[in-house]
Amino acid sequence: MAAGLVQASELQKPNMIWIMTEDIAPDLECYGMAGVKTPNLNKMAKEGMLFTRAYCANPICSPSRSSMMVGAHQTTFNAQHHRSNRDTPLPAPYKPITSYLRDAGYTCILGSDLVMKQGRKIDCNFKYKDTGPYDGVKNFGIFDKLDTFTPADQPFFNQIQTVVTHRGDWWNGVRAASKHPVPLDAIKLPPFMADTPEIRYDWATYLDTIEYMDDEVGQIMQRLKDQGLDKNTIVVFVGDNGRCNLRGKGYLQEPGIHVPMIVWGPGIKAGTVVDELVCMTDISATILKLAGAHMPDYLDGHPVFGVENPQYREYVRSARDIWDEIDECSRSITTKKFSYIKNHMPEVPWNTTQAYLELNRPALHVMRRLKAEGKLSDAEMTFFLDEKPSEELYDLNKDPNQMVNLAANPEYAETLKKMRALEKQWQAENNDMGLADLGNRHPEEGLGAVLVREAVKEKAPDVWARLEAGELMETQSWKKKYGTKKKGK
Numbered sequence: 001m002a003a004g005l006v007q008a009s010e011l012q013k014p015n016m017i018w019i020m021t022e023d024i025a026p027d028l029e030c031y032g033m034a035g036v037k038t039p040n041l042n043k044m045a046k047e048g049m050l051f052t053r054a055y056c057a058n059p060i061c062s063p064s065r066s067s068m069m070v071g072a073h074q075t076t077f078n079a080q081h082h083r084s085n086r087d088t089p090l091p092a093p094y095k096p097i098t099s100y101l102r103d104a105g106y107t108c109i110l111g112s113d114l115v116m117k118q119g120r121k122i123d124c125n126f127k128y129k130d131t132g133p134y135d136g137v138k139n140f141g142i143f144d145k146l147d148t149f150t151p152a153d154q155p156f157f158n159q160i161q162t163v164v165t166h167r168g169d170w171w172n173g174v175r176a177a178s179k180h181p182v183p184l185d186a187i188k189l190p191p192f193m194a195d196t197p198e199i200r201y202d203w204a205t206y207l208d209t210i211e212y213m214d215d216e217v218g219q220i221m222q223r224l225k226d227q228g229l230d231k232n233t234i235v236v237f238v239g240d241n242g243r244c245n246l247r248g249k250g251y252l253q254e255p256g257i258h259v260p261m262i263v264w265g266p267g268i269k270a271g272t273v274v275d276e277l278v279c280m281t282d283i284s285a286t287i288l289k290l291a292g293a294h295m296p297d298y299l300d301g302h303p304v305f306g307v308e309n310p311q312y313r314e315y316v317r318s319a320r321d322i323w324d325e326i327d328e329c330s331r332s333i334t335t336k337k338f339s340y341i342k343n344h345m346p347e348v349p350w351n352t353t354q355a356y357l358e359l360n361r362p363a364l365h366v367m368r369r370l371k372a373e374g375k376l377s378d379a380e381m382t383f384f385l386d387e388k389p390s391e392e393l394y395d396l397n398k399d400p401n402q403m404v405n406l407a408a409n410p411e412y413a414e415t416l417k418k419m420r421a422l423e424k425q426w427q428a429e430n431n432d433m434g435l436a437d438l439g440n441r442h443p444e445e446g447l448g449a450v451l452v453r454e455a456v457k458e459k460a461p462d463v464w465a466r467l468e469a470g471e472l473m474e475t476q477s478w479k480k481k482y483g484t485k486k487k488g489k
């Protein structure tokens, strides 16, 4: 091929920015969330595509991020357990999508100097390094450079993680510094949350962090314009897993797996709202397609934007496995109308004693107290049952909050059969390494969060009492404060 031709086609390749925001459901103004203002994302949605039914393959960071980085369901390559296999190379033929993007001429960039903590989180459950070459045997670098894109990097792929929405010691500070803190009476809580001042404060602060993140997105968009790159750059905005609250992150109900997704840029039809089902792994496939990169057979998704014939899904299949010290195994099938969840370990309640949750969920403590006082409504009680049902079935059109489990309702027997069949079909076509090791698993022991919880309870019962009263506290600093560092580390 003549050199000139190669150059011309390289120039036509779009740059792509994939913004991944921590721990949020579709809780943006453009999705109708009460109380929050997200002008930058609203604008992006108005000028681009807003997906109303986008889902993660897992409701926790690392398995979900693993599926996105590879473009396949995490259970098919043993990445289903949170923070597992960090010293194990990806099994062949799986590779990070950046490997194929590099082959297609892309500069792969991690993070941005415009966002809190530089946005460099990777958090995948296989062996990797942030930067450097990758062969999957001796070299494990996933990206080429950090923090900035320039015209010279074209075509480039930049993945940016916005961390502010992840619970952290900055939350109270973000609210205090906000020029327009979300008023406590402007928000609307879902029916499964008790309505108390503590829970309202926590919810409003979450929305404040979303506003902060929206401003970061605005800065990224502005830099694209300033550098004259906006005409040739596609921007994808998604959540990495669901909302950091009850029934959210960690759970297969909608608040845990349903995430926002907005796409903007050349070839993206303005003002489009897509109500079709999409999984995050479809984004990985789309990015490879738009880059003109190799699309390996193991990809679980199909191109869903920027192409002539997007291939949407009949259903999305999600999975939850080990998270910290809690062993768990649940699988879900989401169709346009129904949500089906199979709980393989129904004896593990949703309301576990997981240290991370006890340190980071004010609502959990408030509602445990209300439960003890007999003050929770039926809807609020759903999270606090002693066991999970072995199967759940919800009509998402009639019951978007998933309050009525229809699994035992004879009127829905046919639907239940169909949903079970979809899960069976998925298993027949795909490998589920999380079902394979069920009953023979090793949840994490000696976790920092567990040590912190025990130390604070013992050394500072007054501080622990404030947490139990539902105060939003800066629990990350407790590690240092209460000397929970393990000996020899």
Ligand SMILES: [Ca+2]
Binding pocket: 021, 022, 023, 060, 061, 240, 241
């Ligand atoms: Ca996350």
